[in-house]
Amino acid sequence: MTIGTALFHTRALDGFQRMNGDISDLQNQVSSGKNDPRPSADPVRAGRLSAATEQQDRLTRYEANIAALSGRLDMADTTLDTAGDIMQRLREIALRGASDSTGPDERASLAIEARELRHSLIGAANARDATGRTLFGGFNSETDPYRDSGQGVVYAGNLGRPKLRVSESTMLDTGLPGPDVFGDPQAAGGTIFDAVDRLIAGLDRPEGPAPGMVDEIAAGVNQIADSRARIGAIANVAERQGDAVTARRVALDKVIAGLEDLDLAAATTRLKQLLVTREAAQLTFVKITQNSLFDYIR
Amino acid sequence: MSDILQIGRSGLMAARAALEVTGENIANVNTPGYRRREVTQAENVVRSPAPELRSGTGQGVLVTGVRRAFDALLAGRTREATSAHSAAETAQPYLERLEGRLMPEGGGPGPALDGFFSALGSLAATPTDTGLRNVVIETGKGLATGITDLAASLRDLGRGIADETTQNVDRANQILTGLADVQTLIRREGSGRADAGLLDRRDALLQELSGITAINVRVADNDLVTVRLGRDADGPLLLDGAQAAQIAMQDDGLIGIRPAGGGADTARRTDSGALHGLFMAAGSVSEALNRVGAWAESIATQTAALHATGADLEGRPGEALFSYDANSQVMQFRLSDPSRIAAASLALIEPATGNVGTGHVALAGPVDPAQLTAELVLRVTDGVAPSLTLTDTAGTPIASGQPDASGRITLGPLTLTAGGNLQTGDRFAIGAMPPRSGDGSVIGALADLRSDDGTGQDGFGAAYAGLLADIGAQVAAMRDRVATTAAQRDSAQQAEAAGSAVDLDAEAAKLVQQQQAYQANARVVTVARELFDTLLATL
Numbered sequence: 001m002t003i004g005t006a007l008f009h010t011r012a013l014d015g016f017q018r019m020n021g022d023i024s025d026l027q028n029q030v031s032s033g034k035n036d037p038r039p040s041a042d043p044v045r046a047g048r049l050s051a052a053t054e055q056q057d058r059l060t061r062y063e064a065n066i067a068a069l070s071g072r073l074d075m076a077d078t079t080l081d082t083a084g085d086i087m088q089r090l091r092e093i094a095l096r097g098a099s100d101s102t103g104p105d106e107r108a109s110l111a112i113e114a115r116e117l118r119h120s121l122i123g124a125a126n127a128r129d130a131t132g133r134t135l136f137g138g139f140n141s142e143t144d145p146y147r148d149s150g151q152g153v154v155y156a157g158n159l160g161r162p163k164l165r166v167s168e169s170t171m172l173d174t175g176l177p178g179p180d181v182f183g184d185p186q187a188a189g190g191t192i193f194d195a196v197d198r199l200i201a202g203l204d205r206p207e208g209p210a211p212g213m214v215d216e217i218a219a220g221v222n223q224i225a226d227s228r229a230r231i232g233a234i235a236n237v238a239e240r241q242g243d244a245v246t247a248r249r250v251a252l253d254k255v256i257a258g259l260e261d262l263d264l265a266a267a268t269t270r271l272k273q274l275l276v277t278r279e280a281a282q283l284t285f286v287k288i289t290q291n292s293l294f295d296y297i298r
Numbered sequence: 299m300s301d302i303l304q305i306g307r308s309g310l311m312a313a314r315a316a317l318e319v320t321g322e323n324i325a326n327v328n329t330p331g332y333r334r335r336e337v338t339q340a341e342n343v344v345r346s347p348a349p350e351l352r353s354g355t356g357q358g359v360l361v362t363g364v365r366r367a368f369d370a371l372l373a374g375r376t377r378e379a380t381s382a383h384s385a386a387e388t389a390q391p392y393l394e395r396l397e398g399r400l401m402p403e404g405g406g407p408g409p410a411l412d413g414f415f416s417a418l419g420s421l422a423a424t425p426t427d428t429g430l431r432n433v434v435i436e437t438g439k440g441l442a443t444g445i446t447d448l449a450a451s452l453r454d455l456g457r458g459i460a461d462e463t464t465q466n467v468d469r470a471n472q473i474l475t476g477l478a479d480v481q482t483l484i485r486r487e488g489s490g491r492a493d494a495g496l497l498d499r500r501d502a503l504l505q506e507l508s509g510i511t512a513i514n515v516r517v518a519d520n521d522l523v524t525v526r527l528g529r530d531a532d533g534p535l536l537l538d539g540a541q542a543a544q545i546a547m548q549d550d551g552l553i554g555i556r557p558a559g560g561g562a563d564t565a566r567r568t569d570s571g572a573l574h575g576l577f578m579a580a581g582s583v584s585e586a587l588n589r590v591g592a593w594a595e596s597i598a599t600q601t602a603a604l605h606a607t608g609a610d611l612e613g614r615p616g617e618a619l620f621s622y623d624a625n626s627q628v629m630q631f632r633l634s635d636p637s638r639i640a641a642a643s644l645a646l647i648e649p650a651t652g653n654v655g656t657g658h659v660a661l662a663g664p665v666d667p668a669q670l671t672a673e674l675v676l677r678v679t680d681g682v683a684p685s686l687t688l689t690d691t692a693g694t695p696i697a698s699g700q701p702d703a704s705g706r707i708t709l710g711p712l713t714l715t716a717g718g719n720l721q722t723g724d725r726f727a728i729g730a731m732p733p734r735s736g737d738g739s740v741i742g743a744l745a746d747l748r749s750d751d752g753t754g755q756d757g758f759g760a761a762y763a764g765l766l767a768d769i770g771a772q773v774a775a776m777r778d779r780v781a782t783t784a785a786q787r788d789s790a791q792q793a794e795a796a797g798s799a800v801d802l803d804a805e806a807a808k809l810v811q812q813q814q815a816y817q818a819n820a821r822v823v824t825v826a827r828e829l830f831d832t833l834l835a836t837l
Contacts, residue, residue, distance in 0.1 A: 160735070
């Protein structure tokens with residue numbers, strides 16, 4: 001069917017423009033290495049990609065939270081290790097001080113050491129994490145939770161437990177409040193600090209501390225060890241969550257790469273094919289249009 | 299003898315007329331709307347009144363007219379296909395721009411949303427950090443600006459569509475006036491004798507009009523057309539004889555028609571043509587604008603509701619983070635003082651150290667901090683079918699009740715959520731949150747709003763992705779539509795062109811043929827002269 005000279009030219013022009021458009025689209029994709037991100041290019045792929053990147057954002061947040069959490073828990077663990085050593089030494093002092101064989105001079109020097117250790121213990125209780133927040137102050141994160149007042153060591157923090165989200169369904173404590181570690185001021189035996197103060201007072205007496213003092217300090221040693229175990233348990237959960245998040249991220253990255261990354265081999269093949277088609281179309285167009293019947297009318 | 303001269307002369311004239319028309323065809327090969335013409339000729343039969351004088355032959359050839367290759371049916375089909383294609387082709391670039399603007403690459407608010415919510419997430423880990431609080435404020439401003447800018451761009455896009463609509467309506471009215479003028483001339487020339495150029499002009503105008511709106515065209519025997527709006531034959535009249543109606547686009551998307559001879563305006567929807575394409579594009583843009591507005595509004599109200607349950611660094615309840623004005627479509631981030639971000643819960647809820655269970659209680663609704671100056675105690679009166687009682691420190695009950703399925707319970711001034719392993723006899727002390735609290739529960743809950751929080755409700759991210767996906771689907775459908783209607787238009791054009799377009803090769807062949815005819819007829823004239831000369835010489 002003849003379509004007329006003008007329409008033939010218009011059609012040819014449309015065809016070239018379309019081919020050039022396709023080539024430049026493909027060229028853009030090849031140069032970015034990514035598939036066309038617009039939902040209109042592939043609605044299903046774009047939908048999956050957006051769900052996947054949203055999950056990726058969530059995992060990034062969980063990762064950051066787990067890192068912050070683990071940092072704090074590690075710091076608490078180290079601090080409690082120190083506090084445990086201090087209590088251990090205080091137990092030895094209590095033992096030595098309660099012994100009949102200990103003379104007043106030795107007891108006096110034991111008292112001096114005990115006072116130093118008490119000072120270090122308060123320091124441990126007021127320890128801070130990498131961002132400068134207190135480890136054992138509850139929600140009181142800026143000022144020291146344990147203050148050495150005239151009447152012993154008082155707790156100025158609260159029982160709040162800062163939590164961080166580590167998965168869609170799990171929030172973990174970022175530590176323990178002071179009373180959970182160093183004892184409840186309202187409880188019968190008071191805090192560990194009260195016990196240490198009683199030990200020092202006992203060492204100052206000529207007859208030395210009461211024999212029950214050793215058990216009291218030993219109870220403190222156990223309490224610190226228990227708290228350390230609890231911190232360790234939370235850290236374990238955090239680590240498991242961290243592993244889970246890492247595993248999910250690996251899987252997710254693979255999914256995103258599959259959705260987002262261009263199949264280079266396919267794209268370059270298609271580009272090659274388009275270029276060949278364009279060249280063929282141009283050549284045939286020139287061939288067809290360069291000859292008209294007019295060339296043969298003499 | 300003079301007969302031969304006459305016959306030769308008529309042939310010569312006919313060949314020359316044919317050559318002229320072929321020349322005209324070649325000259326107009328690229329003229330839009332031009333339709334191929336050809337000379338129609340007939341044997342010239344002279345009936346002499348006296349039978350003895352009849353020679354049994356005719357008297358040469360007669361040019362009866364110039365035929366214009368035109369098929370009203372095929373032209374109508376081309377117009378219909380043009381309308382359909384024009385609708386899709388006009389709408390597509392606007393939809394593409396809409397989609398592009400919503401994408402991160404086009405300045406869409408997606409990255410700003412991510413930035414804001416990831417800042418909230420970071421602050422949850424260190425709630426008193428002023429630096430991170432400032433990041434929240436800056437990213438919050440960024441999100442508000444991003445949404446306001448998006449709304450402004452969408453309004454601009456809508457204005458662009460309205461402008462193009464006006465231009466199309468103006469052009470349609472010009473065409474209708476032009477058609478009325480052409481019809482006046484056609485009528486003046488009389489039935490069936492209208493100049494081909496005039497008819498070409500008429501059909502070119504109709505073709506152009508069909509790009510703007512769907513029209514129904516009926517050609518009468520006297521070459522005059524009646525044009526109606528829409529595809530059907532019962533649409534409102536746009537052109538009747540030399541009377542042209544005028545159209546206007548109404549706000550509701552209908553086309554208003556003011557009849558030529560006065561009378562009541564009518565309104566009709568056009569389902570094709572550029573005006574329909576623009577109407578579709580305007581609909582998509584305004585729907586997108588509404589959804590962006592609703593989205594912004596939900597961000598503003600949901601964050602405000604949650605933030606109101608929080609305490610800022612000085613223990614004051616959190617104020618709304620965003621404001622969104624639905625009329626001006628402007629979103630603003632309202633906090634500028636980093637200390638006013640309420641990261642902590644308004645209530646400090648401490649489980650008693652002697653608690654047996656590990657259950658937890660949290661504030662779930664706003665509360666006046668003044669209600670919390672005197673400490674309250676929450677007692678678990680039954681851990682199996684959880685029952686809770688709120689008392690003052692002296693033990694006087696204030697309120698009691700059972701949490702609903704989601705763990706929510708309102709007791710006196712407090713709305714709480716209670717869950718986990720609650721044991722009978724467990725107690726929780728409830729008081730005001732101290733200033734500069736290290737609690738980040740409220741800011742953490744705000745950060746959770748970004749994505750599906752497990753309650754089945756889409757987060758803000760998914761809501762926006764949903765909008766983008768819907769627009770993407772519209773763009774993809776429109777792209778397909780452009781391709782199919784283009785194919786339909788091409789085939790209609792092709793069918794019409796086969797009968798009416800100029801093909802240079804065909805014209806070249808005719809040129810040779812007609813030139814030969816001209817030369818042959820010239821020869822006949824020469825022979826006639828020679829015969830005459832021979833006759834004269836014998837005298």
